[in-house]
Structure formats: C-alpha cells, structure tokens
Amino acid sequence: MSKKLDDNSDLKQIGKKRDVKRKTLPALAMAGPVSLWMILFVTIPMLFIIYISFMSRGVFGDVVYKFSGESYQTLMDATYFKVILKSLRVAVFTTVLCLLVGYPFAYYIARKPKETAAKLIMLIMIPFWTNSLMRLNSWLLVFQTNGPVNSFLQWTGMTDGPITFVYTDGLVVLGMITNMLPFAVLPMYSSIEKLNKSFLEASADLGANGATTFRKITLPLTFPGIFSSIILVFIPTLGIYTVSDMLGGGKVLYIGNIIKNQFGSIRNWPLGAALSVLLIVITMLLIFLYTRFASIEDMEVV
C-alpha cells in the first residue's frame, strides 16, 4: 500500500518535471511576445496616464508635476455622471442592435460552403477599407435636406416638404450599426462555423425542433463568439465620438468627446487622464459583473 503511494508520488514528480520542460519553454515562446508588447506599450503608458491623473494643470495647459487630487474631485460633478450614463445607454443600444442584426447574418454566412463563406466575409470587409469619415459623410449626402431620399419622398407625394433626417438620433444609430457590424459578425461567424453540424443533426434526430435546437445547442455553443462580439462592439462604442459628431451634428457630448477635448482643445491632461481611468474602471467592472452573471469562470473564455 505504502509502496504504491510512493510510486504514485514519484510518478507525479516525474510528471511535474516533464510538465515544466514541456510547458515552460512553449509558454514563454507563445505568451511571451504578446505579454512583452502589452507591458511595453499598454501597461507603461497607462501607468503614465494614472500618474498624470494625480498631477495638476498649469495655467497654460501644461502638466505641472505636483501631486493633486483635484481631477478626481472634479469627477464628482453630476455632469460626468450624466455623460457616462448617456454613453452607456448608447453603447448598450448599439450592441444589442448589432447582435440582433449580426447573429442571423453570421449564421447565414456560416452555413454556406467554406469558399462561399470566405467570399461573403470578404464582402463585409471591403466597405470598411474605405475611409469611415467619408462613409459617414455619404449618409449625410443621402439623407440631406435636398438629397435623394427627400427628393424621392416628395416625388412620390408621401411628404410635402423636406424631412430633416440629418443630425438626428436615428441617423446616428444607423451610422453606429454600419460602423460596428463587422465587429459583431466576425467573432460570431467564427464561433458558429466551428459548431459541429453533427450536434445539430443529432438534436434534430432526437426530435428537437428548430427552436429547441437553437436554444439548447446552437446558442450555448456559440456563446464564446457572442461574448467576443459584445466586447468588441460595446467597449469601443463607449469611447466613440466621430459618429455622433458627424451624424449627430456635434450637439451631444459623450465620454469619448470629453476625454478627447481634455487632451485636445481644453488641454486639461490631468482631468482627461482621470476620466480615462474612470472609464477603464467602469468597463472592467462591467466585464467582471458580466462574466460572473454569465457564469463564465474567467474572462479568458473569450
């Protein structure tokens, strides 16, 4: 009995050693470059941002390297709370829409033969190789007061005078979706495509109808892709400002605008840095809650 135990622990020891040899080097080789890159070009700059957020603003907009908690005090103002709430609302709305529009589309592509699917994916991406500002401007040209949509509506007699489409929330939403859609479709496509067809067939054979199969098999199995999509759409949308600037007429400020302005025209870098830190904390918190809520053991399920 005791001998057996010894044997076992010996085996474990050997296993461990083999593990170290088998795993340390590859781990270093594989995770090393990305870790190094992230530390050099993300961690260090971000530490610098945190550092600046505790400094104070000089009279002429320069950073005075003297400790101050003033920036964080400023954040207590109700204005910032409102801005963040507003930005969150837009981000949630855009994400939900992108998922609802994107999932069936990703599913459609994933069910096609591989070569066709590759072409279809390519077709999604091509518009995005053109400039996003110009694409947004195209929407303005289409919907402007004496643009084609208004002309058409008046020609058919549906309206008497021109309708103001430009600089409205509806156009902003359209712009958001057309800008973010590939970020929703690509990860979901990748996940759905991976889905083993035999599962679905088995499920159907066992008498499940389409809806049940979708709910019980397809959806759970493609969840990692959906999760990636949510991350890739939600988070950037939170910080985006070009769409609302161009299609919304710059009437509304989002958190992204405010941070941009602090680093740009207003030149209050400490406040801009503090706002960035706040944004990071909020987002991390949301991701954390989300992973718990969605009972994903760790963020890296992605």
Added chain:
Amino acid sequence: MAVSKVQKKKKAFSILGNVYAVIIYAILYIPVAVMMMFSFNDQRYNYYWNGFTTKWYGKLFENSALIGSLWYSLIIAVLATLISVLIGTIGALGLKRFEFKGRKFINNMLYIPIIVPEIVLAVALLIIFLNIGTALGMGTILIGHCTFCIPYAIVTIKGRISGDDNSLEEASMDLGANRIQTFIRVTLPSIMPGVMSAAFLSFTLSIDDVVMSNMLAGAKQSTLPVLILSMNKAGVTPDVNALTTIMILVIVAAMILNNIIKSALKKRQNKEVAI
C-alpha cells in the same frame, strides 16, 4: 408529406436568409456606392450633387500627396496586420493553453486598448516616444496600430480555440509529430477562420485609423485617413472619392481574378485526376 413540409420550410428559410443578407449588404454598400458616385461630382467639395464630370480622376494623378499617403497607409496596414496576427495567434494559444503567473494581468491588459478612447493611449505613447528620443514616423505609427490590433486579434482568435483541439494536438504529438509540425498541421487549420477574421479586423482597423496616426505621425508623411480628417473641416474634395473608387475597383478585380485562377486550377486538377 411531412418531408415535403420540412423541405418547404427549409426553402422558405433559405429565401428569407437570402433576402436578409441582401438587405444587410445593401446597408453596408450604400455609403460606398454614394462615395463612388460623388467621385464624378462637378463641385469643389462634395456638398451635394452638382453635375457629372471625370476631371477628378485627372486631378487625382497630379495630387502626389494623396497617392503617397495611400501607399503609406497600405504599407502600414499590411505590416501591422502581419505583426498583429503573428503575435496574436501564438499569443492567443499561449494565453489560452498555459497557466502562468501574470496571465490574468496580461488578459486584463488586452482590454485596455479596446476600452480607452484611442486618444488617451496615443497621447501617452506620444509623450513616451518623445521622451526616450524616438523620432516619430512609420515606426511609431506601426507600434501604435499593433497595440490596438493585437487585442482585437487575440479576442477573435481565442473565440475559435476550444478544448477538443487540445486532445487532437496531443494525439498528433503522441503519433510522433513535434510541436511545430503539430502547430502547422493540426492547430493552425483548426483556428484558421479565427486567424483570417483577426487579419481582416487588424487590416481594417489599421487602414482606417485616424487618432493614433495623427498623433504619432512624423513631419514628412501622413496616412490617408489623417489627410482626409484634415480636409474634413472644409470639405473633402472629390479626388479623394476618385482614389477610393479606384481602390475598391482594384480590390474587386483582384477578387474576381483570384476566383478565375482558382477555378481554372481546380478544373485542371480534376482533369488530371480523371486521366
């Protein structure tokens, strides 16, 4: 009877799917079509349709700054894609497969470039580069682009890696293949769609980036989006539309050519097999 019902349903679904896809593609392509149309607009800036002209295509070739910036953007985008996908692919595998200290930290770091507005990271990088005496230029832009492309690449690729690939890999290694062979023969093919998506995403992000490029560009050359952004205040001139139109046509032509070559090769292969 039941079968035909199922088939009918399937057919209806596939028609519905096609209609849906057409609508989505239409929404994606309307702005592009408008952009192409306005390359023929007879107006100093594109404010509204003012009549047909082809003069902008002539003007385009005189505008060496515009063409130069397109090349600059393309080179940066291709390099950024290569670097990001390389680091991203092996990084995604490494972060997914291996337990090591600080893994969670790196995983969290990956979210930062996605979360923070680009301007924050761009300004921080700018100050750091200037302080250590790195001159601004293609190198700094490239680093900036990779910094936000790598996280996107990793998130996309990770979604593709699953547990059962692991057993396949082990089987492959048990059968005597080494790590690199296993990687190329087993791992890579299974995550290939993820890698391709990552490459597309990276290229797309890089070629359209404004903020990083604007902050980290040197005095001598800027990218096309930065040039367009700087025009945006007054208005974009139609020669930029002309450039975009040509770019799109080249891409489409390349795709068609690629298809023709592929199908020709296939036919030949089939013939050889038949013989």
Added chain:
Amino acid sequence: MKKILALLLTMGLTLSLTACGGGTKDSGNDAKEPAAGGEETGGEETGGEEAGGEEAGKEEAGGGEASSELNIYMWQQYISDDLIANFEKENNCKINLSYMSDNADAITKLTAGGGDEYDLIMTCDAYMESLVAGGYVEKINFDNIPNASNINEAYWTAKEYCVPYLMNYIYIVYDKEKCPVEITCYNDLIKPEMKGQISTIDGARNLFPIALIALGYDPNSTEESEIAEAYEWLVKFNENVVAYGNAEQNLTNGTASVALTYDGNASWAMAEMGENNTLAIADFKEDAVQLGFDLYVIPVGAKHTDLAEKFLNYICDPQVMAGNLEEYPYSCPNEAAVEAASDSYKNDPARNFSYKENVFFQEDVGEALTIYNDYYQKLKVGE
C-alpha cells in the same frame, strides 16, 4: 500579486529603454534614422550615415548642404500649391506639408515636446500667450523677414514670436429667403422661431464671447456670474442649433438657413451658390464680431530656421500673397497684398460689411478657462 506586478513593471521599464531602439528597427528606417541623429547634431544632415543608403537615404539625397527641406504643420487646403512649388524651385528645397485637423493638434504636439519635428507650425492668436509663456516657440529674427513690414501692426499680438498669415471674422451669414428673421444682432439667434435653423462653429471660447456680448458684458469676462448668465443664453441658442460645424455644407444644401461661421467659409458658400446666391451677411449695428488670426510660429528646436525665415519672408511678399488670395479668398492682414489682389477678391461679397473695425479678440482668461469649459460641457450634456 503586488510584488509580481512591481517586478513586471520594472522589468518592462528597463526593457522599454533598451528595446524601443530595437523595436523600431524592423518597422522602418523612417524612425531609426532621426533617433540615431540625436538632438544637438541637428538630425537629418548626419542621418544619412546611419540610414545606410536605404529608402531614407534617398530622401536625403536631394541636397548635401544645410536646410534643403522645410517641415510645415498647418491646415489643409489653406495655402496655394503653386506658391509651395515656386518656393521649392527658387530655393532648391523640398517642403514637407503635414496637416492638422484641429488647432489643438498643433498644441498637443508642441506641449508633448514634439515641436522639433517641424520648422513652422500654424496656430492662432488665442494660443500665443500660453505658447510664449510655456517656452514652446522661438523668437523670430525679423531682420531676415523684411516683407513683414507689409503686415498691419494694429492686430499683431506677440509680435516677436509669430508672423500672421490670414485672418478670420466670425460673423453671421444667413439665407435671406429661408431665414424667418432678419438678423441684426446676436440676440436674434435665440428667438424661438429660429429653431433648427442655425449651423454654428464649435468651442467654448468661440461661443461664450458671443453670449457675453449679447448680454452686454466683456467677451473675455472672468466673472463666474457673468459666465453663468452667458450659459443660460447659450442654452436657448443651443435649442436653435441644427449642427455644430460644417456651416458651408449646411448652408448650401439647405439644412440650415443661418450660420455663425468664418468669413472664408461664407465666401466659399456664396461662390458655390453662384448666381442664385441668397446668402447675406447679417447687418450688425452694435455687436462686435470676433477676429482671429492664423499665424506661423517657429517651434523651439526647429532644425531649418534659415529656410523657415525665407519662407515667411516669401509669403509676406505682396505679389506672392495676392496670388495666394486668389485661390484662398480669406481676409488678410497683409495690406500691400490686399492692395495687389484682383478685383474679384476685393469685391467678394463675403467681406463686404461695414463693421470690420468693431471687433474683439480671444484673450487668455487664465483660471477662468475651467469655468468656461465646465459650463460648455454642461451645455452639451444637457439637463
């Protein structure tokens, strides 16, 4: 966990110092060459050696002697291509133009310490005080710029440090047929019937002065109570605004009937509408309008100062500037050039207004800037 973090960070820091040189190596000679050049040696001239005859070498091959190139950072579509080409030809040099999308871009680069990348940077008068105080700009040797005497000194702020290029009135232009109100003062802009009619420039320091003037205060007020009142005024104004920015586009395509914009933009819009022009400049009786300058500064650490001065002298030449005005019909502080300009420039309807002398300037408001910005954010965020 903390220990590991600290370890990683220190490791990262040391690596960043050593690795950055290496990191840029594979990414192009563009970055490598000036890094090796160092600051005191003056970069490019010695750079050729390190660049090792690759692409970067080619760029340098143009001329061996000092200052064969000039790096300018300015607005896009704001200077004639012919002017640039002629200057290059006359001085046998290469001008690298790069463009900003916002005045803040130039300021950010200067503040971050990137000024030495450029020889000339365009900025505006409102920033001059802080740029001089921050030590970001060089004094200009006007002995080398005799043509500067053509410039009207009346409005020339921070004279030792900058050369004015063009100037802008921020005034109101409106469509006589579509606009519901005939506009003669700022207060007309907040009338309820103007809802959804206004396209305006953006920015706290552009809009608050207008509100302050409408209320009868100093446009550069530092009194919080006055700024708060101006905020209330702007809330009403904001309700009538259809869009911030893009004034020209919105006027010509019928989205807006009134624009608070630069005279240069009004000029374009009027020219765009041609014979059917229904745009008119608001006939102000009392209210002052803002006048701003776009000017060139030489950043501290500029490497081609001699050529920069030559360039400044060149653009101050009346004939050269007159040609430039033909292409870019903005207001110009160079009176000799305006004199030499063509009739079409002189008779531009966009500059045909009577209150050119009744102007104010953006001044540095010091600490009060924060108050302005806070109120402006509140305005855009809404209640």
